[in-house]
Amino acid sequence: MNIHEHQAKRLLRSCGIRVPEGGVARTPDAAREVAIGLKGDTWMVKAQIHAGGRGNGTFADGSSGIRRADSPDIVAGMADSMLGERLVTDQTGPDGLKVKAVYVECFQLVDREFGLGLVVDERSRSIALLLSGQGGVEFESTASRSDTVHRLAVHPVHGPDNGQIEALLSRVDLDGNDRRGLHEVMTRLAEMFRSRDATLMEINPIGLAGGRWVALDAKMVFDRNALFRQPEILAMEQEDRAHEASKEASMDGFNYREMAGDVACISVGAGLSMATLDAIRHCGGEPANFLDLPPDSRVNRFLSALELVLSNRNARSLMINVFGGGIMRCDTVSDAITLIQNSKGIDLPMAVRLAGTNARLANRRLKEAMPHVFLADNMSDAARHAVSAAQRGEKPRQITGSPSIMSRLLAALRPR
């Protein structure tokens, strides 16, 4: 789970790490007010999105996601040009992310910049503490493979000991008070990382200004699986959600993501869902979505999933690929399909592949209730059929789903 820079800086401040004064704004006027309320005569205006690389990122007008202003009116103007626009960085993908808020903070002049970070390192199955002698160096994907960044493994229970941190600091050019100061920041950050269940924390760059360390940027990612014991972090997501809803969240307990193609698909289990996308592409088709249902899904959840994919205007065919096992039984799937068919009808050609627990029963029921449905023996056959049906498919469809169903689904938008 990502939080915004302004939230991350609030956390840093709470554990005694210095950050520039600043405030959040969601309108140009509010941005001007924030600037007026802050001391100084130069401000930074920073787009708040859940992705890094903002300084080098660009808006459609070519301007950057982090800009410097020397009057409150310029601050307001920059906020105006950012808010509501999409910022593209090397971490957002080509579509970029829409900016819903800007963070206005006092410009901080620094003598030197470093990079500091902590990250869960999957390969070594440990926490890595990272330090770079220059600020702004890319950390996130370099945890395992960069040699420009100095690193050490942090003990998951006791944290890094002083000797370890000293050894790390000895690899950059720092001494005396400056070194002691950064040592203290590293200790505090590592403590917060562990106590807050973070998976990534970056202060990059961290600047040295007149002998004091100041966090110029901050990025934090938290473990969604640990939110049950992190109420304060969870609240940050909700505070954010009050202003913006993400369609990328998991809905009603399943993972859904809209994609650009026309073959809708439903699958159970992440691995099989990914294989389903691959199978559609192998047959020359383009998936309209990714939808992964958890293996303990009952009929209701399948109904929601079916309604959701059927509401996608771009879909021209539907592929269902399920391998029943454990609690997941194939007749649950066939029941959901026939229920939808009987209540409102399914207007897409369908290819269904059911295997594993109760597959024979489910296939028989489907064949009786819906003889026109293609029952595939394996996922390649299903994909081939769905793709060719989509390619034959006619004009964009009329969406018949009632608005109440869609609003119910959107209301179900919530973190897992």
Next chain:
Amino acid sequence: MAILVDKRTRVLCQGITGNQASFYVERAISFGTCMVAGVRPGKGGIRHLGLPVFDSVAQARQETGANASVIFVPRENSAAALIESIEAEVELVICITEHIPVLDMIRVVDAMKGSRTRLLGPNTPGIITPGECRIGIMPGEIFRPGSVGIISRSSTLTYEAIEQTTRVGLGQSTCVGIGADPVHGLGFVDCLELFREDDSTEVVVLVGEVGGSEEEQAAEYLRDIEYGKPVVACVVGENVPENTRMGHASAIVKKGFGTAQEKKQALGSAGVHVVASPVSIGQEIRALLQSPGG
């Protein structure tokens, strides 16, 4: 022969009184798995599903000689349950629970240093040696004893590989789900080593997916060793967008790192027979075993 579990494996279940645990333990018993005990702190002394229930793993182990534990404990307490079985020196721990905080798993992995415990999972469908021992949540109908060893990150794709190998009449020696979480116990390389030593395994199937570096590590291992058995692999997720977590916590491509293409290439250059889709696993193995070179 098989790897990790066979008919001599004596299994206890942590969290046995839960709904899911009860459902799967009952199925394991009917399959013929040697289930010997349950553990549920505070409920020691009762019997559940015909098994004695103990307050602690150490006690259960002492009383019943259990040497493997399957964990269905809710994620809030999973790390404690894992560490308890590590401290009780259980030889094989299989953690079915999913959504365990990653820092908890780092603590568990740290607790395993120097211990004799092997861990499968978390977020694993379990392990099965057809005809001998089944631990976990895999469907029972699709297996058949045979000569293919299967290792997979994804549960559903494990089933897919099993069905493929059953359909071509080969069957499985042991099927291992290593789990889909970023920080977990036994990995591809550990299981490859075990299958290499196992006489009943003639072919190994490796089912990978985007994200992480397990497939690359497997490729590294296979490149540097005379493995002696053919390895067939598929890697799913070549069409997932970057920076998008696709269901599994570990299935994420970051800045071009961890792509399916990269993994397939690494495996291919290490002499692994890489198939384009899980659907081709069966045919590929049959072709391999029929070809004179093996």
